[in-house]
Amino acid sequence: MPERLPSPVAPLVVGLLVAVLGLLLWSAPLRPALAYASCASGSPSGSPYAFTGIVTATDWQGRLATVRTDAGQTVTVRGTPGGKNSATSVDRSYEVxxxxxxxxxxxxxxxEDNDCTATRLLGRVAVPPPAEGQPTAGGQPKGPGLIAIGVLVLAIGVYIGRRGIPGRAPGR
Incomplete structure (x- = not known):
C-alpha cells in the first residue's frame, strides 16, 4: 500500500486550533459569566444598616468597593450576589x-449590596492615592497566570502554523 503523504494544510489547521485555544484561555478571566435575576419589588426600601462613605478603591469590574465610611472605618461592599467572575442583572457598580x-x-x-437596594450616589470627591499595600482603583490583574498560559499557547500555535509540526520533514 502506498504511503499517504500528509496534507500541507495540516500544520496550519493544528496551529489555528492551538491559537484559538490560546485566545480562549487568555480572554476567559476578562469576561464575567452572566446570570440573570431581577428585583422583587418596584421601589427599594431603606436599610436598617445604612451608612454613608466614599469609595476609595474598586475591584471585580467596579462591583467590589473599599469604602471609607463617614464614621472613619474602612469596610468592603459587594455590589453583586455573584462572585468575582460572574455578573447578574442586579449588580451594582461603584466609582472610585x-x-x-x-x-x-x-x-x-x-x-452585601445590589441594584435592588436604596443605595445611591450622592456626589463625587477627589480621593488621595492609596497607602502602600492598599488596593488600587483597578484592583489586582485578573488571572495573570491564566493569561500568561494563554499567550504562550497562542505563540506556540502561531509557530506551529508557520513552521509546521516539529519532527516532520519539510514538504511532507
Whole structure:
C-alpha cells in the first residue's frame, strides 16, 4: 500500500486550533459569566444598616468597593450576589471617589449590596492615592497566570502554523 503523504494544510489547521485555544484561555478571566435575576419589588426600601462613605478603591469590574465610611472605618461592599467572575442583572457598580449612601442587606463588612437596594450616589470627591499595600482603583490583574498560559499557547500555535509540526520533514 502506498504511503499517504500528509496534507500541507495540516500544520496550519493544528496551529489555528492551538491559537484559538490560546485566545480562549487568555480572554476567559476578562469576561464575567452572566446570570440573570431581577428585583422583587418596584421601589427599594431603606436599610436598617445604612451608612454613608466614599469609595476609595474598586475591584471585580467596579462591583467590589473599599469604602471609607463617614464614621472613619474602612469596610468592603459587594455590589453583586455573584462572585468575582460572574455578573447578574442586579449588580451594582461603584466609582472610585463616589460618595454613596449605602443600604446593604446585612449588618457587617463585607456588606452585601445590589441594584435592588436604596443605595445611591450622592456626589463625587477627589480621593488621595492609596497607602502602600492598599488596593488600587483597578484592583489586582485578573488571572495573570491564566493569561500568561494563554499567550504562550497562542505563540506556540502561531509557530506551529508557520513552521509546521516539529519532527516532520519539510514538504511532507
Amino acid at each position: 471617589g463616589g460618595r454613596y449612601e449605602f443600604h446593604p442587606v446585612n449588618a457587617s463588612s463585607p456588606y
